Amino acid sequence: xxxxxxxxxxxxxxxxxxxxxxxxxxxxxxxxxxxxxxxxxxxxxxxxxxxxxxxxxxxxxxxxxxxxxxxxxxxxxxxxxxxxxxxxxxxxxxxxxxxxxxxxxxxxxxxxxxxxxxxxxxxxxxxxxxxxxxxxxxxxxxxxxxxxxxxx
Amino acid sequence: xxxxxxxxxxxxxxxxxxxxxxxxxxxxxxxxxxxxxxxxxxxxxxxxxxxxxxxxxxxxxxxxxxxxxxxxxxxxxxxxxxxxxxxxxxxxxxxxxxxxxxxxxxxxxxxxxxxxxxxxxxxxxxxxxxxxxxxxxxxxxxxxxxxxxxxx
Numbered sequence: 044x045x046x047x048x049x050x051x052x053x054x055x056x057x058x059x060x061x062x063x064x065x066x067x068x069x070x071x072x073x074x075x076x077x078x079x080x081x082x083x084x085x086x087x088x089x090x091x092x093x094x095x096x097x098x099x100x101x102x103x104x105x106x107x108x109x110x111x112x113x114x115x116x117x118x119x120x121x122x123x124x125x126x127x128x129x130x131x132x133x134x135x136x137x138x139x140x141x142x143x144x145x146x147x148x149x150x151x152x153x154x155x156x157x158x159x160x161x162x163x164x165x166x167x168x169x170x171x172x173x174x175x176x177x178x179x180x181x182x183x184x185x186x187x188x189x190x191x192x193x194x195x
Numbered sequence: 196x197x198x199x200x201x202x203x204x205x206x207x208x209x210x211x212x213x214x215x216x217x218x219x220x221x222x223x224x225x226x227x228x229x230x231x232x233x234x235x236x237x238x239x240x241x242x243x244x245x246x247x248x249x250x251x252x253x254x255x256x257x258x259x260x261x262x263x264x265x266x267x268x269x270x271x272x273x274x275x276x277x278x279x280x281x282x283x284x285x286x287x288x289x290x291x292x293x294x295x296x297x298x299x300x301x302x303x304x305x306x307x308x309x310x311x312x313x314x315x316x317x318x319x320x321x322x323x324x325x326x327x328x329x330x331x332x333x334x335x336x337x338x339x340x341x342x343x344x345x346x347x
Contacts (some may be wrong), residue, residue, distance in 0.1 A: 079260040081267055082276075095277075102261045103279065108231040111256050115233055124234075125247075127255065127287065134281040 049122035051061035051154070051164030058151045062113040062170070067101060069141035074085040088141070098140040106139050106181050110170055113147060119179040123195065125163065125188035133183035139176070145180065152184065162194035201274035202344035203306070203316030210303045214265040214322070217254060221293035231344040240293070250292040257331050260290050262322055265299060275347065277315065277340035285335035289326070297332065299324040304336065314346035 069088070076085035080102035084094040091099040101109075139145065151167045157163040166189055174183040221240070226339040228237035232254035236246040243251035253261075291297065301320045318341055324333040 075260075077299075079264045081264075081272070083280075102263070103281075104256065104263050107259065108227075108254075108256045111254070112231045112233075115231075120233070126234075129255075129284070129286040131285070132281070132283055133285070135279065176253075 046195065047121055047123040049118055049189070050195065051123070051156075051166065051189040053190045054151045054154055054156055054164075054166045054168075054187075054189065056151050060118055060149050062110070062117040062147045062149060065109045065113050065145040067109070067139055067141060067143040067145060069099055072099055072101045072105065075108070076102050080104060091140075096138040096140075098138065100138040100140055103133075103135040103181075106135065106172065107133065107183070109139075109145060110147065110172055110181065110183075113145070113172075114149065114170065123190040123192075125190060127185055127187050130183050130185040133181070135181055137178050137180045139174065141178050143180075144170050144175045146175075157188070162191050164173055164189050164191060198347065199273055199275040201270055201339070203275070203318065203341040203347065204344045206303045206316075206320075206339075206341065207259045208303050208304055208306055212270055212301050213339065214262070214269040214299045214301060216259045217297040219261070219291055219293060219295040219297060222253055224251055224253045224293055226248050226253050227230070232256060243292075248290040248292075250290065252290040252292055255285075255333075256288040258287065258324065259285065259335070260295060261291075262299065262324055262333065262335075263296070265324075266301065266322065275342040275344075277342060279337055279339050282335050282337040285333070287333055289330050289332045291326065291332050295332075296327045297324050298327075309340070314343050316341050316343060 083090045086100050088099045149170045152169050153167040166187045169184050173179050235242045237254050240251045301322045304321050305319040318339045321336050325331050
């Protein structure tokens with residue numbers, strides 16, 4: 044059986060995991076928006092600049108998806124993860140603009156054993172993303188299901 | 196100035212708006228997952244079938260993005276929308292699988308005038324998505340900022 048670097052027992056409350064960086068390109072913003080969120084300020088640089096967002100800004104769902112890629116690359120693909128039933132409290136705090144470099148971390152906020160499934164733990168994470176100026180652009184909390192190391 | 200079909204005043208509490216349908220393809224599931232959520236069960240049909248998800252399942256963020264496209268096509272691009280500062284209580288309730296046809300609606304749960312910005316209203320929506328068998332696959336609530344018709 045495959046062994047992982049992160050099991051439920053590793054997600055101690057307060058633990059902080061760096062999730063690396065993500066370069067945000069104009070082409071990717073427009074491509075995502077064309078497919079899923081075709082608002083003019085996500086598609087057209089001039090309209091974006093003239094809007095209260097101040098530039099060509101990424102869809103909020105695109106920013107969530109970027110964060111997911113950062114999580115996958117930094118730890119999740121090496122974790123004994125069983126996915127997630129949902130998330131809470133997602134705040135898009137500042138525009139994510141073409142040319143930004145995002146960085147971020149997750150913090151373990153709480154953890155408990157599953158009442159119904161032995162060998163499974165439930166871990167509540169907060170994910171925080173920042174731009175290259177240190178300004179926070181997003182936060183959300185996510186419930187992750189993870190298998191126990193002792194069961195592996 | 197451009198006129199819209201939906202302003203803040205139109206979003207009466209309890210109003211339900213149908214958001215149409217969305218065909219979920221295997222190719223789109225794999226394409227999205229390759230870019231943003233490359234977990235094996237989102238990329239490989241056989242691994243998906245063998246997992247507790249029971250098939251090639253879409254990333255939760257992909258499902259959120261599909262819902263956004265449905266919202267755009269059904270009403271949001273015709274609404275005096277000023278975007279959204281965030282969302283809450285997103286639950287991925289059942290897998291969204293290749294070949295599914297999603298349908299859904301939004302319901303206005305609450306609405307209030309902005310305390311800080313005249314001519315702006317804040318509308319709390321719930322979005323519900325179902326598959327072709329009537330099984331609910333997702334719910335979330337979203338705060339939308341909308342301009343007032345009286346100000347247009």
